[in-house]
Amino acid sequence: MQKHRTRALATALLAVALAALGLAGSAQAKLTGNYTKFLNCPYTNEEVLKCIDSVTESGEVVLGNKKVPIEKQVILQGGYGEAIEEKEGAEFAKFYAATNGVTLSKTPQNVPGGLLGIIPEASQPALVKALIKFFFENSLTGVNSTLELAKPASEIRVSENDLAGETGTALQMPVKVHLENPFLGKNCFVGSSTNPIIWKLTTGTTSPPPPNTAISGLGGEIEFLEEGRILVSKNNKLVDNAWSAPPATGCGGILSFLVSPIINAQLGTTTAGHNTAILKGTLNVASALAVAKNNKENP
């Protein structure tokens, strides 16, 4: 009897959960046309004034001696509010996380050279050599690099005026780089929540410390849709080559004390002036009110 009642309760709870999911799904599915890009914008939050969907389609991340080309799309989505925070002569708006929880898509990018590219076989401790041999024999040599947010989305900052004016910091993001390979374990990161990499991306021109030299971003080709309710910037380029990165940590699981230093030696100097981020893609921005209105108009 008890067992039967428990099963009935579980079935009822499951039904409620499924119904809730169904409702959530249909609530999101109401956006139409050009507004569908903003499906995961928290436009129901009254503090959100603009919705953003930034798709990085190409570019590169240079970390010390290693260059990782961006070959697969990375999406930053969510919303932002009023520009109220003044910093470095610009006004920044607070960011609000995407409603589906994926503010920055975790897109693995292939690290050229794979495992040997970051842990060369020569002159390594015997244990490391043996493990690498094992991974090679089992074709587990591919290494991915995944960009992740190092802090909550609310720590991202946007300056619309800097973005529009091709000057200063348009987008500030705390990030970490996840190096992934079975040999490296699950916790091989460059940057962390306590020691993040801070990207201050600009569509203007950077002024990095040497040896890097100034590079320039691009505002892109702008077009307004829906009578000025949506802005699309194609072929834009956000750049920063003045950021510093902490050493890699947690690489190699229990052998981290051996493997992390090898990776750091391979990366070389990662202080400011040795790293570069170039993100090329398409930026879509919409008025949150217009998105909400589109949602209401299409029941």
Next chain:
Amino acid sequence: MRTSKTAIGVALAALVVLCAMFATAASAAPAWKFEEKALEGTEVVVGGAYESALTIPGLTTKCENFLYKLTVKNEAGTGKGEVTEVPLYNCTTNSTACAVKSIKAEALPWPSHLATFSTTPYIIIEGVKVPILYSGAECVLGGILVTVTGSAGGSINNSAETATFNSSTLTASGTSLKALGQKIEWSGLFPTEAFQWHREQALSVS
């Protein structure tokens, strides 16, 4: 031997012709004229645009009252000038979502000079700076300061006493206006009329 002498002669003649052509182009720098006489001293030219529109693809901004005040003079036979005032009033957009909250010409005076491109006289205005603040809860540009900068070349029609600015005249004169990091379109038709010493006199540029 004779052939090579002839070739040198032809080359020299061609060079002389080329130099003469360039000299003609240089001397053809246009000047401000009133009743066909070159302006001496300075004159103030004022007017309001018959029509004017600033377009970033998908959004056009128009001002019902687009006035200007231009001080002109001739320097070494070439027309020069300064745009000293550009009052802009009653500005709107073609969007139901976006209104113009503020618009103002800045960094005045804007230097200007006359030039000739393909036999047509042009006025080139440099150092243009016009910040525009849009508003509207549904406007994606709401709260963003869009600053128009650059230089603009307009063709002068002597018989109609007008200056026309559009994408063709900007391209022909090698000028461009930028906003939001990209080239934008600006069109305008302006009367050219003296307002000080040469009032009601025919203004021409040649």
